[in-house]
Amino acid sequence: MKAVQYFNFQNSKAALNFYEKHLGATDIKRITGGDEMFKDMPEEFQVDPDFTMNASFKILGESFYCSDTWKNKKIDNSGAxxxxxxxxxxxxxxxxxxxxxxxxxxxxxxxxxxxxxxxxxxxxxxxxxxxxxxxxxxxx
Structure with missing residues (x-):
């Protein structure tokens, strides 16, 4: 068993792009709200097709996960x-x-x-x- 850091971002796509370019993130995998698996979601849970439902990436060989905040609300990650x-x-x-x-x-x-x-x-x-x-x- 191991622990994996999970981040929430107002815009995960921007964070993932920054991490790839400036922190050397690799193995980026992103599942969006437009993914086929979410096509039958109830209307109140539907999101923009570009919304990050879940993403994973590695930095220095360590795995991390992230997603967008619900309705892309601002979030304060200080303390993470x-x-x-x-x-x-x-x-x-x-x-x-x-x-x-x-x-x-x-x-x-x-x-x-x-x-x-x-x-x-x-x-x-x-x-x-x-x-x-x-x-x-x-x-x-």
């Missing part, structure tokens, strides 16, 4: 935190963490703690994405 931990002695993992962090910052994410040594970690950094999610990298 994802932490990638890695073995600091594994140079490939450390390079991947640094590349992930740097690409996110280049894409417009806001650095809340620069990548570097802290009292609790030899290599740690934190940033917020435009959708309110906080992302951290942390060496163990």
């Amino acid at each position: 935190v994802v932490t990638f931990t890695f073995d600091n002695s594994n140079e490939a993992d450390k390079a991947a963490a640094k590349a992930f962090f740097d690409k996110a910052v280049e894409g417009g994410c806001e650095v809340t703690m620069p990548l570097g040594a802290t009292e609790w970690s030899e290599f740690y950094g934190m940033f917020n994405d435009p959708f309110g999610v906080t992302w951290m990298v942390n060496a163990e």
